[in-house]
Amino acid sequence: MDNTSIFKMKTKVKNPFIDALKQIAAHQDKDSFKMIFDYFGPRLKSFLMSSGAEESIAEEVVQETMCVVWTKADYYDPKMASPSTWIYTIARNKKIDIFRKSRKAVLENIDIAILPPIIPHLEEDIEHDQKFEIINQYLNKLPKEQLGLLKMNFIEEKSHREIAEITKIPLGTIKSRIRLAIEKIRERIEKDKERPDLNNKTRSIN
């Protein structure tokens, strides 16, 4: 087995988890799986608990999520989502699934976590790595308070109203700040997309 050489072979590894997922899909590679587990396990547990799951349930969801990662790695498409987003989505789905079971809702037995998280393509003419890079860069520079708002909304799954109550920031402000962050990222992606064209077209000055 050449498991150990897998990561060294690549001259420039952008996101080691993309390769790890490929290795799981192609060779059922346990080392890659362990690497993903060690990295994401504690993070997922933290996410699940911060969004209201008890410890035992959180660990159960981590286990089930990792199981899906193992069996569904061939569904992962690096063009559609970064590995962390893909794994996050699986965990979120699993959490909903477990919650639903616990409520004994009158639904047929749907294993919603098997739904591959389909995330839309942005326009094709922008490099995917570039796109993820833009999002990362923007979020890295975001003031802590604002990142905190996003975290409360997306990770802790608090409603805008709840966030307003906790932070004592007016509801309208919360809404606009969250929306603005997303809008800004989109603008940047759009701008980046336009850049290659500038060489060919005459530029109009505003």
Next chain:
Amino acid sequence: MTQPSVTVARLLFQQCVAASSKKGNSLEFIRNEISGYLLEKIELAKLNQNVWTKTLISISSSKKDKKVKKEMIPDPFYNNLPLVLQEFLSNKKVKWKNFSDVKIAELISSYETDKLELIHVMPGGSIPQHTHEGIENFLVLHGSYSDKYGIYMEGSMQTRDEDHDHKPIGHPLTGCIGLAYTNGKIKFSGKFSKILNFFTN
């Protein structure tokens, strides 16, 4: 556990919208990526040792699963549906209710919150005048339909509420297949605007 703001029906609908919209719903993409980013930056929780062991045990017994789920229904109708929906339908029977010009299959229904239905309008057929309980989001999966407000092509999504009084007609040649996500009264006050924003963005 607090109740998640997402339901199975809503999630599935969103995923279908995302998969169907040709231009790409970039806002939804960004939202997801933000979550992924935040997951990487989150403070670590200590995971019990036995979780890894349990995971290993469960993956060794879950291999059979894989093959079962790979089976797709060999029906051109299903093959044209978004992948997420195919997966969802792969191990269940779709019960169609027949009306004169339209067939409706209820995929998910939860009396207290929301409902997801597959709607098949025959070529040239029309959906009888109907009222929407709450809001209805309709995603065109195949073909097109029109009403007095406009013509709606594959991949587009419309939001209708009680104020919309319309009689949709399926395209004379292709008819129309669509996915309808209806959100009941319960969501009206709080979540209503949130969901609307979500979908129309």
